[in-house]
Amino acid sequence: MEPIRIGILGYGNLGRGVELACAANEDMQLMAVFTRRNPESLTLLTPGAAVVAAAELEQWTDKVDVLVLAGGSATDLPQQTPEAVRLFNVVDSFDTHANIPQHFAAVDAAAKETGHIGVISVGWDPGMFSVARLYANAILSGGADYTFWGRGVSQGHSDAIRRIPGVADARQYTVPVPAALEAVRAGKNPQLTTREKHTRECYVVAEEDADTDAIREAIVTMPNYFADYDTTVTFISQEELNRDHAGIPHGGSVIRTGTTGQNGENTHVIEYSLKLDSNPEFTGSVLVAVARAAKRLADAGETGCRTIFDIAPALLAPQTPDYLRAHML
Amino acid sequence: MEPIRIGILGYGNLGRGVELACAANEDMQLMAVFTRRNPESLTLLTPGAAVVAAAELEQWTDKVDVLVLAGGSATDLPQQTPEAVRLFNVVDSFDTHANIPQHFAAVDAAAKETGHIGVISVGWDPGMFSVARLYANAILSGGADYTFWGRGVSQGHSDAIRRIPGVADARQYTVPVPAALEAVRAGKNPQLTTREKHTRECYVVAEEDADTDAIREAIVTMPNYFADYDTTVTFISQEELNRDHAGIPHGGSVIRTGTTGQNGENTHVIEYSLKLDSNPEFTGSVLVAVARAAKRLADAGETGCRTIFDIAPALLAPQTPDYLRAHML
Numbered sequence: 040m041e042p043i044r045i046g047i048l049g050y051g052n053l054g055r056g057v058e059l060a061c062a063a064n065e066d067m068q069l070m071a072v073f074t075r076r077n078p079e080s081l082t083l084l085t086p087g088a089a090v091v092a093a094a095e096l097e098q099w100t101d102k103v104d105v106l107v108l109a110g111g112s113a114t115d116l117p118q119q120t121p122e123a124v125r126l127f128n129v130v131d132s133f134d135t136h137a138n139i140p141q142h143f144a145a146v147d148a149a150a151k152e153t154g155h156i157g158v159i160s161v162g163w164d165p166g167m168f169s170v171a172r173l174y175a176n177a178i179l180s181g182g183a184d185y186t187f188w189g190r191g192v193s194q195g196h197s198d199a200i201r202r203i204p205g206v207a208d209a210r211q212y213t214v215p216v217p218a219a220l221e222a223v224r225a226g227k228n229p230q231l232t233t234r235e236k237h238t239r240e241c242y243v244v245a246e247e248d249a250d251t252d253a254i255r256e257a258i259v260t261m262p263n264y265f266a267d268y269d270t271t272v273t274f275i276s277q278e279e280l281n282r283d284h285a286g287i288p289h290g291g292s293v294i295r296t297g298t299t300g301q302n303g304e305n306t307h308v309i310e311y312s313l314k315l316d317s318n319p320e321f322t323g324s325v326l327v328a329v330a331r332a333a334k335r336l337a338d339a340g341e342t343g344c345r346t347i348f349d350i351a352p353a354l355l356a357p358q359t360p361d362y363l364r365a366h367m368l
Numbered sequence: 369m370e371p372i373r374i375g376i377l378g379y380g381n382l383g384r385g386v387e388l389a390c391a392a393n394e395d396m397q398l399m400a401v402f403t404r405r406n407p408e409s410l411t412l413l414t415p416g417a418a419v420v421a422a423a424e425l426e427q428w429t430d431k432v433d434v435l436v437l438a439g440g441s442a443t444d445l446p447q448q449t450p451e452a453v454r455l456f457n458v459v460d461s462f463d464t465h466a467n468i469p470q471h472f473a474a475v476d477a478a479a480k481e482t483g484h485i486g487v488i489s490v491g492w493d494p495g496m497f498s499v500a501r502l503y504a505n506a507i508l509s510g511g512a513d514y515t516f517w518g519r520g521v522s523q524g525h526s527d528a529i530r531r532i533p534g535v536a537d538a539r540q541y542t543v544p545v546p547a548a549l550e551a552v553r554a555g556k557n558p559q560l561t562t563r564e565k566h567t568r569e570c571y572v573v574a575e576e577d578a579d580t581d582a583i584r585e586a587i588v589t590m591p592n593y594f595a596d597y598d599t600t601v602t603f604i605s606q607e608e609l610n611r612d613h614a615g616i617p618h619g620g621s622v623i624r625t626g627t628t629g630q631n632g633e634n635t636h637v638i639e640y641s642l643k644l645d646s647n648p649e650f651t652g653s654v655l656v657a658v659a660r661a662a663k664r665l666a667d668a669g670e671t672g673c674r675t676i677f678d679i680a681p682a683l684l685a686p687q688t689p690d691y692l693r694a695h696m697l
Contacts, residue, residue: 059628064509084630140694160697167503169697170681171640174496176696177657177684178650180393226643286634299388299653301413305615305645311500312641314555316634321507324628328506348685348692352499353677355506363677365469367505368489368498 042068043334045327046103046127048093048119050074050081052287053132054109056323058085064327066357070103100126104337105330108132109323121145124157124344128337130330132162132322139165139346147344156337158345161329162322163313164188168293170347171311175295179307182297185223187236189213191289191318199264200241203257205249208277210284212240215291226296226306232267239270242284244277289318328355371397372663374656375428375456377448378438379403379410381616382461385652386436387414393656395686399432429455433666434659437461438652450474453486453673457666459659461491461651468494468675476673485666487674490658491651492642493517497622499676500640504624508636511626514552516565518542520618520647528593529570532586534578537606539613541569544620555625555635568599571613573606618647657684 045061047054050072061069062085071089074081078090091099096106106127110116116133123129124146133142139160146157160166164186172184193213200209219236222229229235241258245251255272259265275283292312299305315321329347332354336345353360358367374390376383379401390398391414400418403410407419420428425435435456439445445462452458453475462471468489475486489495493515501513522542529538548565551558558564570587574580584601588594604612621641628634644650658676661683665674682689687696 056628059630063628136697139697140690143693165697167507167638170503172696173681173685173692174499177660177681177686178496178653180653180686224643299385299392299646299649301388305649307645307650308641308643309496310639310641310643312637312639314553314637314639316636317628320628320634321636324507324509331506346693346697348682348689348697349680351678351680352502352506356502357506357509360677361469363502364472364675367501368465368468368494368675368677 040066042066043331044068044070044102044104045330046071046073046099046106047109048073048096048106048123049109049115050076051109052319053323055084056317056319056321057107057109057326058083058088058323059320060324060327061085063324064331064357066331067327071099073099073106096123096126103127105130105333107326107330109326117142117145120157120159121149124150124155125153126155128156128333130158130161130326130333132166132326133160134162134165136165143344143346151343154342156333156341156343156345158329158333158347158350160346161326163315163325164291166322166325166347167313168291168311171293171309172295173348175293175309175311179295179297179299179309181303182295183228185231185294185296186291187215187220187223187294188291189215189237189289191291191315192284192287194287196239196264199261200243200258203254205246205254206243207246208244208280210242210280212242214238214240220292223294223296224308224310226308228296234268237268239265239268241270241272242275242280243272244280245274286316287318288316290314331355331357369395371395372660373397373399373431373433374659375400375402375432375435376438377402377422377425377435377452378444379405380438381648382652383438384413385646385648385650386438386655387412387417387652388649389653389656390414392653393660393686395660396656400428402428402435425452426455432456434459434662436655436659446471446474449486449488450478453479453484454482455484457485457662459487459490459655459662461495461655462489463491463494465494472673472675480672483671485662485670485672485674487658487662487676487679489675490655492644492654493620495651495654495676496642497620497640500622500638501624502677504622504638504640508624508626508628508638510632511624512557514560514623514625515620516544516549516623517620518544518566518618520620520644521613521616523616525568525593528590529572529587532583534575534583535572536575537573537609539571539609541571543567543569549621552623552625553637553639555637557625562596563598566597568594568597570599570601571604571609572601573609574603615645616647617645619643660684660686
């Protein structure tokens, strides 16, 4: 079998996660990383892969089977994915939930026009958590859904703290409230407010002579980000932050509870949970598995936009259908 | 939308679970239950549904979209599914893992010959646990798989105890060993023997004057079923068994752990777990969700045998793809 030739657009944490996932899968070959930075400034982990200016993407259409987009959802992907799918089969991790329908429409139109496959919103949420929600809802038609995130680093919330005057650096952890998680797992079907589901832990490095009381107040009262949560703020040194908070762990649980029986007398709890030491490396691993599916869909002559909902699970696996039935079913 | 017209072959615990799941889904209509017993001996829960002798299946091909087979895997399904798929689109819960390839081949040939869809091995294991294993393996290509069952009633083990002379009734629970589950969840990647993973709890009603020591010995030394496990045997009265052990709960966890990073320095734990008050009602709910998918595959002109691996998740859900993307992704 010829390996599946992968390109990566963007070489931040996620791009490196995709690169590592390519190396971990024998049927994958990383051909090139495309960057908007000076290509000479990047050193890849993968021997033999090229570093190419993003402006030269068009010259690689014959050399890349699937382009994995490793940019951000705020400004990169809404533009990049519909453009890139004109040249390549693509996979992205677009995660602005509210804008998914719009993003899907843009990618679908461009993909159909040019005969490519574009898979969007791949990762763990959206992604594997979404699949868990869908299966659980299809099985237990009456019931309640719960999603808990963490314990893990929220990049967006960490950034929001860093923008406060007097803050040199910060790391924010989203933490599920144990009692809430326990009640849900016990099938008690609780009604939970935002505050009852998660707490937020902030580790902050203040600039010299900064007013730490003012920083704390600015954090805990920040609308949308922190005001609706019980938030703790701990000031630490840059050394401590670097030493104790360098990782990017995350995870969480998708839980659906519902009942069956003539009078709803039997309760069922379905839970899908992740404990991830590295959010970007896990997300990169999902993107690469889905890139395999994208190649197979394209080989079968399919075109247009897809999400993980539209892809038969077997298409993600390197093994043959016979093998999967004999060993994994 | 016209409802999907469902037939059920077999009216034991699983058949009734399928019936309840039909009632819980607005797009489903139970048309008939087919039975090898005297049809007059059955009373359904569903108003308007017919009770029909299994011998008359052929007369219902125009009135049933999907026939759900609710028989057993030992003797019923190996024969029934290939036969029934000649007449109907079918879904079964064939769960003899070792014989799945053979069953698949038989159903595939008959389904292709007659232009139907047959989905086999649907439920939670095989079924949802299998999907969890497949996704987790596709994402974490290097890693270890663990499946824990229980705490739940094993029908096969309960039956094995009942066949021992002097036993009037019995209920056997399969129970995961907490320390093993904990080590796996912590990503410690332990090597576990059969004995280290599960214990077996037996509640036994002895016949009057039976030799309980001999019964206990016959249980704990029984090859395949109990000899490889730490097994406890508790003798109770029939009243206690009826009062405290009437339910058919089950469940368990599929866990995959693996690492990413340049030197495997980041550990990830993926877990899918079920806590089910009623094994047959949950299995019936999965069968009905997959019957929806079978109808859609048949409407799209597909034929042949499928497993849950081959079915895009969205096909199981009653909602439109647009709705799913907007609300569940």
